[in-house]
Amino acid sequence: MSTEKKEKTSVRLVFMGAAGVGKTSLIQRFLQDTFDPKHRRTVEELHSREYEVGGVKVTIHIMDTSGSYSFPAMRKLSIQNGDAFALVYAVDDPDSLEAVKSLREEILEVKEDKFPPIVVVGNKIDRRGERRVSSGDVLSTVELDWNNSFLEASAKDNENVVEVFQELLQQANLPSKLSPVLRRRRETFPKDANHRPPMNKANSCLIS
Numbered sequence: 001m002s003t004e005k006k007e008k009t010s011v012r013l014v015f016m017g018a019a020g021v022g023k024t025s026l027i028q029r030f031l032q033d034t035f036d037p038k039h040r041r042t043v044e045e046l047h048s049r050e051y052e053v054g055g056v057k058v059t060i061h062i063m064d065t066s067g068s069y070s071f072p073a074m075r076k077l078s079i080q081n082g083d084a085f086a087l088v089y090a091v092d093d094p095d096s097l098e099a100v101k102s103l104r105e106e107i108l109e110v111k112e113d114k115f116p117p118i119v120v121v122g123n124k125i126d127r128r129g130e131r132r133v134s135s136g137d138v139l140s141t142v143e144l145d146w147n148n149s150f151l152e153a154s155a156k157d158n159e160n161v162v163e164v165f166q167e168l169l170q171q172a173n174l175p176s177k178l179s180p181v182l183r184r185r186r187e188t189f190p191k192d193a194n195h196r197p198p199m200n201k202a203n204s205c206l207i208s
């Protein structure tokens, strides 16, 4: 892969991690500002959203994966097609951090890239009493050893969710202008998920 920074008009963000860590919840929180306390099994789901930045249409594809190891071919394909990866674990589940480590290995292999764009996300920080993974250890592994970014988040409490997406977009080398646009866009999100505004027209005035 080229290390040259290129501006893209389409970008694919891939969410990976063990089942139950909150991948689907983080994506739903970002897209709809909702939280579902139930766990529904995801096989694989692709969400696409269009933004307009300085007259340029940018499509963001968000790939939600199952976390299941029973579909290795599917997982490889998701990796091949991904521009940036959110590797999610839950802070109350040390095994899920191990899963992040092996997923990273797999991404390095498939991408043949020593520094693929990865954001490691420790989710469920609202579960304070149940925390079993300390942030300091993960921080030094991710930022010093791996040279990737690390964020802790809560899909439930909407903590650091937008930041996860901003970091992913930045790593995927989208035009940097997009980040503030996304932030403003999220702030204008209505709480009622059934009345989300259309992506382009309604927001284009915010963008220029």
Ligand code: GDP
Pocket: 017, 018, 019, 020, 021, 022, 023, 024, 025, 026, 036, 037, 038, 039, 040, 042, 066, 067, 123, 124, 125, 126, 127, 153, 154, 155, 156, 157
């Ligand atoms: P996925 O399998 O990684 O997609 O995980 P889900 O998004 O389906 O979430 C699995 C379970 O964890 C569900 O019951 C969610 O409601 C719950 N969950 C997800 N994110 C959080 C969070 O930030 N805090 C808490 N307390 N629970 C969460």
Ligand code: MG
Pocket: 023, 024, 025, 040, 041, 042, 064, 065, 066
């Ligand atoms: Mg899911």
